[in-house]
Structure formats: structure tokens, C-alpha cells
Amino acid sequence: MQLPESQVAVLEAANADDAQSVDALAAATELPPETVTGAVFELEDEGLVAVAERVDETLALTDEGAEYADSQLPEVTLYEAALEAGADDDPAQMGRVIGQSGLEGPGVDIALSNYARKGYGVIDSGEITADADADPAADAEANALAALEGADETPVDSVEIDEGTLEQLERRGLVEISETTVREVTLTELAVTELMAGLETAETVGQVTPELLTSGDWADVEFAEYNVEADAERVEGGNVHILRQTAERVKDVLVGMGFQEMEGPHVDADFWINDCLFMPQDHPARTHWDRFALEEPTHIDDLPEGLVSDVEQAHRQGVGPDGEGYHSPWDEDFARALALRGHTTSLSTRYLSGTEIGEIEPPARFFSVEKVYRNDTLDPTHLLEFFQIEGWVMAEDLSVRDLMGTFEEFYAQFGITDIQFKPHYNPYTEPSFELFGTHPTTGELVEIGNSGIFREEMLEPLGVECDVMAWGLALERLLMLMYGFEDIRDIHGTLCDLDLLRNTEVTY
Known part of the structure; x- marks a missing residue:
């Protein structure tokens, strides 16, 4: 029986009694795994091997997950800072607690989004409380990260992490779950018979080369069949966000x-954001708890003078003969303040x-x-x-x-x-x-x-x-x-x- 060289090598390395993975066959034949996979599919079509497939799942910490495993989760850091600020007795100002925690950038958002979810306390109207009964040592996500620390890849079925915790860690981007299709190969009786009878290597060509074209030899060689089911590297291309x-x-x-x-x-200036909308300057939504003010620069230079005067008049006295206005404080300096x-x-x-x-x-x-x-x-x-x-x-x-x-x-x-x-x-x-x-x-x-x-x-x-x-x-x-x-x-x-x-x- 004549077969391509790669198929002969796979048959000679495979076994009729013990299933061997594609990776094991690749190591034994010193062929690339994708070449072995292609040969295995072709041999299966010829009835020479039986192929069994299974999907293995493995866990690995992301860089962010490894960082938290080495230190601690941002929400735990925030909780400890809240305790130090006395938030277990009385609500503390959230900005002060965040400053004391040392959290910066995305770490602040991450801490805030997980703090209440885990029962560490409540965040409301710019204030934070801390539940004195909360126990960071019992944090399931933190303990899962600690269990995975130092391991490159860990089989999912070998770790004692509940499904909900695992889903949350994956959602947060702290662990990656990889799925690998494992194919195991066993020789059939037909393959054993052909091996005992002796196999011959057929000379086949895997691809057209410039040399084959220029020499004209392409017309006389035998090309290997192209296997569209062979594994290929997965490439995640860029995409416009939904x-x-x-x-x-x-x-x-x-x-x-x-x-x-x-x-x-x-x-923009508070003037355009709120004053022109007839929003009183003492409205709760205009406090520093609900707006992001700029530190540098703090104020806008130019505003239309006539429009500023008309807007101030509307705030103070209203418009029209029946207008009331707010009769509340109105400060042009506040109107010029810059904010997101x-x-x-x-x-x-x-x-x-x-x-x-x-x-x-x-x-x-x-x-x-x-x-x-x-x-x-x-x-x-x-x-x-x-x-x-x-x-x-x-x-x-x-x-x-x-x-x-x-x-x-x-x-x-x-x-x-x-x-x-x-x-x-x-x-x-x-x-x-x-x-x-x-x-x-x-x-x-x-x-x-x-x-x-x-x-x-x-x-x-x-x-x-x-x-x-x-x-x-x-x-x-x-x-x-x-x-x-x-x-x-x-x-x-x-x-x-x-x-x-x-x-x-x-x-x-």
C-alpha cells in the first residue's frame, strides 16, 4: 500500500491498543502538529485509524488576575480604607476614602463596581459605609485567585472553584478559560494488516512552488489532497464596537x-451645561458629588455678556409678567466654572x-x-x-x-x-x-x-x-x-x- 510520507510516519508511530494524542504523535514523528492532524483525517477516511475527540478546559490567570493574586483585589483595598476612616460607624466621604486607599485610574472603577456587590458596604450619594461583619478572608474570588497563582494552565475539573465564582472571575477578565480539542488516534485492524504487509511511501507534493512552475515538473508530480477540516490557527481580527x-x-x-x-x-462651562437650562445654582445635581470639575483650567474665559445677563435675570426674577425665578444665589464665577x-x-x-x-x-x-x-x-x-x-x-x-x-x-x-x-x-x-x-x-x-x-x-x-x-x-x-x-x-x-x-x- 502506498501512502504519503506523513501518513506512513503516523501509522508507524500509532498503536492499536493505546490511544495517542496528536501532540504525542507529532513528538514521535517530529512532524508539525498541523501536519499530523491532516494525516490523521486522511487516514481516518481510508479506515486506517479511529479518531476520538474531547474538549479540555484549562484555567490561567490574566496579568491583572496575577497582580491581584500577588497583592489583593481593589474592593478589598477600598474596604480596608473605609474601615480605617470609621465608615463602619458613620458614612464617610467617598472621595476621602478613595484617596486614603491609594487606588488610582481603573482600579477605582473596579473597586466601586464590586464593593456593594460583595457586601462590603454601601455607596450612596458620595458617601461610603463599611459592614463590620464583612470578611475579606472569605472572599471567594480572592481565594480562587490565590489557588491559581503561579500555575501556567490548570485543568478546570481539577480546581475546587464554584461555577458562579469562576464565571465572575472570567467576566472581570481575571482568568482566561481556554478550550482545546484533543484528538486521540488508534490503529484499526486494517491498518495493522497493512503494516504487517509493508507500506510504501508515495511521493506527493504539498504545495506549488516557483521551482515546480519554472521547471515544468508540476505536470508530473502527485499533489496531496487539501484537507479543509484540518486545524488552523485562530486569529481574532479587529472589529467595530457594537x-x-x-x-x-x-x-x-x-x-x-x-x-x-x-x-x-x-x-464646558457650567453656564452652558446648567445655567442656560434654568437649573438653579443650588440644585443638588450641581454639587461636586454629581459633576466632574476641572482642576486645570478651572474656569472659562469668554461668555456672551448679554446672554449671561439675560440668563441671570431669568434665574433671579423669571421671565414675563408672571415670572417668579428662583430668588436664589447666582454667581457668574460659578457659571464660568469648567466641568465635564x-x-x-x-x-x-x-x-x-x-x-x-x-x-x-x-x-x-x-x-x-x-x-x-x-x-x-x-x-x-x-x-x-x-x-x-x-x-x-x-x-x-x-x-x-x-x-x-x-x-x-x-x-x-x-x-x-x-x-x-x-x-x-x-x-x-x-x-x-x-x-x-x-x-x-x-x-x-x-x-x-x-x-x-x-x-x-x-x-x-x-x-x-x-x-x-x-x-x-x-x-x-x-x-x-x-x-x-x-x-x-x-x-x-x-x-x-x-x-x-x-x-x-x-x-x-
Whole structure:
């Protein structure tokens, strides 16, 4: 019987009684594993070998996991700092505790997102508490990391780590679970018979070379068959993030509905972010607990003098004969303070005032899909930064029906037809309402946006003399309704699930 050289080598190295893996055969024949795999498949087709397959799972710490195994998890560090600050007796200021912990950069986000989940305490409104009964020594995730420390790869079935802890470690990117298909080869009776009769090596060529072409020998040689089932190296190519893909689709939908896109700074003066929205300067949302102020520079240099005066007048005394205003403190220095925008409505105020592109005549429609920043408590539906779908329509005699109809048309483009509305209060819109959609997996109502008709106290200082309806929608919440994600940290942020992002089929 004539066979290619690689197949002969595999048959001579294999055994009829003991199964041998492809790697073992590769070592015995000194052939590459992929060559042996190809030969094994061809021999199986000829009935000369039997192939059994199994999938082995192994665990290995990532670099981040190894770092925490060597030191400790960020949430444990935060807990120890909270105890030192006396947070087991009275709530402590979160900023002070974080500073004392020594955590920096992504470590802060990681600690905050896991602190309450593990029962170390509560984080609320910029304050942190510590549960005196919590025991870091019993932290299942920390103990699992310690058990895996120092090992390159550990079989999953050889470690005593419960499934929930393992899933959480993998989700956090602290361990990697690798799956390897192991093929074991055994000689058949036919192969034993052929080996006893003697095998001959057939001269075959695996690929066309320049020498074969130039010499003309390609016409006389025998080529080996190409095996499309042979193992190949897996390559993870780059991919556009599903959040960015959805953002681009949102832009296409809004442009198709007649909207123009707005652009503007991520860092802006409180004047544009809040004062122009008729938000009183003593509003709780304008404290340092809810905004990210800049350390350098701290204030903007230039603001339109006339507009500043008109906005201050609206805050102090209101607008129109029946206007009341807030009669609360108003400080231009505070209005000039710089911060990361908490919403993209700062773009709307810039455009509506005519500062950005000049005076806008009704009817007009504008939108933006950009990032905003808020000092929120991290949970499955909140991050410190997220994307907001800002939009507004300027026209005469607008009503809530127009606003609701716009939402129904917009969300229908994404297959969402069960939008619900709830009356709400905003300092800058009246009437106002929130939007809710049904989560496709849990069936729960998820808040997806806020909206309303801009108040006269906001529009008159900006020089707008007709109605403007506006909204701020959460892009990440739209993804939750479209794809069934239950935790936006899986798709966005330091703990995102790369496998989930790679394998999620984008909906168009």
C-alpha cells in the first residue's frame, strides 16, 4: 500500500491498543502538529485509524488576575480604607476614602463596581459605609485567585472553584478559560494488516512552488489532497464596537428623519451645561458629588455678556409678567466654572442661542450622539460615562403628541414598538416625561430617556421665540432593548466581555 510520507510516519508511530494524542504523535514523528492532524483525517477516511475527540478546559490567570493574586483585589483595598476612616460607624466621604486607599485610574472603577456587590458596604450619594461583619478572608474570588497563582494552565475539573465564582472571575477578565480539542488516534485492524504487509511511501507534493512552475515538473508530480477540516490557527481580527455600530445607525435614522448633527466640547462651562437650562445654582445635581470639575483650567474665559445677563435675570426674577425665578444665589464665577458635561444639552443651548452656528430659523431639527459624564453609583444600568442621544425640534405650536410621535417613529426603526411614557419633573421642560421600554429578557420596564417641551424661562434668554421639544436618550439602554443585555458593564467599560462583543450578531 502506498501512502504519503506523513501518513506512513503516523501509522508507524500509532498503536492499536493505546490511544495517542496528536501532540504525542507529532513528538514521535517530529512532524508539525498541523501536519499530523491532516494525516490523521486522511487516514481516518481510508479506515486506517479511529479518531476520538474531547474538549479540555484549562484555567490561567490574566496579568491583572496575577497582580491581584500577588497583592489583593481593589474592593478589598477600598474596604480596608473605609474601615480605617470609621465608615463602619458613620458614612464617610467617598472621595476621602478613595484617596486614603491609594487606588488610582481603573482600579477605582473596579473597586466601586464590586464593593456593594460583595457586601462590603454601601455607596450612596458620595458617601461610603463599611459592614463590620464583612470578611475579606472569605472572599471567594480572592481565594480562587490565590489557588491559581503561579500555575501556567490548570485543568478546570481539577480546581475546587464554584461555577458562579469562576464565571465572575472570567467576566472581570481575571482568568482566561481556554478550550482545546484533543484528538486521540488508534490503529484499526486494517491498518495493522497493512503494516504487517509493508507500506510504501508515495511521493506527493504539498504545495506549488516557483521551482515546480519554472521547471515544468508540476505536470508530473502527485499533489496531496487539501484537507479543509484540518486545524488552523485562530486569529481574532479587529472589529467595530457594537456600541459604535449602533451609534452610527442612530445617526443614520435621525438624518433620515430630517435632523442635522451637533458637535461641541466635552468640557464646558457650567453656564452652558446648567445655567442656560434654568437649573438653579443650588440644585443638588450641581454639587461636586454629581459633576466632574476641572482642576486645570478651572474656569472659562469668554461668555456672551448679554446672554449671561439675560440668563441671570431669568434665574433671579423669571421671565414675563408672571415670572417668579428662583430668588436664589447666582454667581457668574460659578457659571464660568469648567466641568465635564453631564448631558449633551449643553450643545443644544449653544446652538439655540446662536453662538455655535449663528441664528437658527424654525422649523429646525438637530441631534447629537456623544459621551457624557456623571458621578453615578455604578450598577448594571449606570456608568460614570455613557452615550446620550440628544435631540430637539424647533417649530411653531408643538405639543406632547408631536414629541411622543417622534419617539414612536424613532424606536420603531429598531424594532421597539412598546414605548411607555411617565410624567416627570425637569427644571427646564414643562410638560416633561420619561420613556420606558420592556427588556426582552427580564420583561422589566427599563428607563431609556427623558424629554419635554423647553420652558419659556430657558428659551427667552436664548432668543428663541417659538416652541422647542427636546430629549436625552441613553444609547446603552437602547442596546439593552435591542440585544437583551442585562448589564451595560458587559459592553462598555473596564469590565466588558470581549467574547460577548465578538459573538453578538449586529442587528440592522
